[in-house]
Amino acid sequence: MKQVKVSNNVIRRLPRYLRKLDELSENGIDKISSRQLGELLGLTSSQVRQDFNCFGEFGQQGYGYKVSALREQIAAILGMDRGFSAILIGVGNIGRAMMENFCFTDWGVDLAAAFDIKPALIGTDYKGVHIYAMEELERYLDEKHVDIAVLTVPKTAAVSVTEILTAHGIDAIWNFTNVELTEPNSSTIVENVHFSDSLLSLSYYVAERRDEQTAGQAREKQ
Amino acid sequence: MKQVKVSNNVIRRLPRYLRKLDELSENGIDKISSRQLGELLGLTSSQVRQDFNCFGEFGQQGYGYKVSALREQIAAILGMDRGFSAILIGVGNIGRAMMENFCFTDWGVDLAAAFDIKPALIGTDYKGVHIYAMEELERYLDEKHVDIAVLTVPKTAAVSVTEILTAHGIDAIWNFTNVELTEPNSSTIVENVHFSDSLLSLSYYVAERRDEQTAGQAREKQ
DNA sequence: TAGATTGTTAATCGATTAACAATC
DNA sequence: TAGATTGTTAATCGATTAACAATC
Secondary structure, eight states: OOOSOOOHHHHHHHHHHHHHHHHHHHTTOOEEOHHHHHHHHTOOHHHHHHHHHTTOOOSBTTTBEEHHHHHHHHHHHTTTTSOEEEEEEOOSHHHHHHHHHOOGGGGTEEEEEEEESOTTTTTOEETTEEEEEGGGHHHHHHHSOOOEEEEOSOGGGHHHHHHHHHHTTOOEEEEOSSSOOOOSSOOOEEEEOOHHHHHHHHHHHHHHHHHHHHHHHHHHHO | OOOSOOOHHHHHHHHHHHHHHHHHHHTTOOEEOHHHHHHHHTOOHHHHHHHHHTTOOOSBTTTBEEHHHHHHHHHHHTTTTSOEEEEEEOOSHHHHHHHHHOOGGGGTEEEEEEEESOTTTTTOEETTEEEEEGGGHHHHHHHSOOOEEEEOSOGGGHHHHHHHHHHTTOOEEEEOSSSOOOOSSOOOEEEEOOHHHHHHHHHHHHHHHHHHHHHHHHHHHO
16 A cells, blocks of 8 residues: 555545445446446546555556455555444443444444443443443553544533543544544544534535525516 | 635534634633634634635624624524424434434524334324324425425435435435435435444544554664 | 734645556 | 556646735
8 A cells, every 4th residue: 555645535535435335236236437436426537546546556457446356445444454442432312323223343343342320221231232330431441452432422521531531542532422522732533423513514505505596586586 | 795606615614613602602702813713623814714704704803703793693604593494204213312412403403393104103202393104204395394304214214215305395405324315416405424434534544543653663673 | 003813815735637658 | 459447647726825905
């Protein structure tokens, strides 16, 4: 792999390629050109080739890309074959939804444990994952190697839990609390899932369309 | 408002400004400069001013921006004051998590109804929202005005439900199924929440860091 | 008034697209 | 071989940053 310094835009497109390649595999398609793949994802063929060339030569001139090989290359780039381990903190609604519906292993991540403060949950297993008391978190972090913390605690607990995590060497947080954890000075890798940001972007485009519709009607009336 | 054609990058930053301004308000801060706001969000002051200037003149030269006024301007741009209505389809884990934890009204959206196929749920109210049978969806869409459909059905139902929605005039879908709904030909506004994409981006940066650490150790050994 | 900070234009930087030689 | 499609360089486009006059 080349790996100079790949832009975030490229990284964000890789999972989309991966999902589309999986879909193609399921449909029995084993070969694809950059033009075809681009069309499926709304990208130019140039961009597809440029993206792949950040990491090496995956294709075959005059032929295209082998779907399964390309899929494996991208999976490797994304770290899916590294056996990263994760723990989930906060077994509330979102936490449970993730444990129940989100298949971590599909993306190469092993969800090893969960933590909560609710006595009724502590000591039980949920979807094959053991739920520990929050007090055991620090010891767990010291004893086991954890790559990613999935943060699904209530907003109010976000900062204090984050402090514990970083103090015990966690350097990646998947943040579902609506709190901006990306401290400019911290070296922790944070991926924020901000539902509100997502909804508001959608809301913006709906508002824009409504304005266009109104403008269109006004023109018609003239 | 000016409104030429604002880039998606700008739109995606607006909710971040909004959240930060809300936070400043809570802390009793009523005035802020583009430099300060930029620092809080990891942006340059130029970018902050450029972003706002897409929509008009919100500040006061020599003074800065009034937090509350700026907040209201951004809220208006994002359509938060338009009273958009939403319905949620699929009251499973994610659907319930959204109904229970996500405060739609905080972002100016009214969650008016939910739909599911499970008999035990149909006819009941959850968090003040009535759950209808899936068969009633089409009639509901014809009778009421719905701006946004929150799609939290299982993957397998995603496409068929989407067809119903678009056939009955829904033009915005907030998509939580891990299916790419953004059809190149469709005119529906789709906002995809792809958890897997989010996790895989995080995974990439963790892998990158691990490589750096390994490289660092190798250098030390020499 | 002097200092501060915006609004806005110009310069720079980076990302996307186009083009084409290499080659399967 | 001829046709197709990659890998890669060059050209274009757009987004970010810098600069500064306007003005509170």
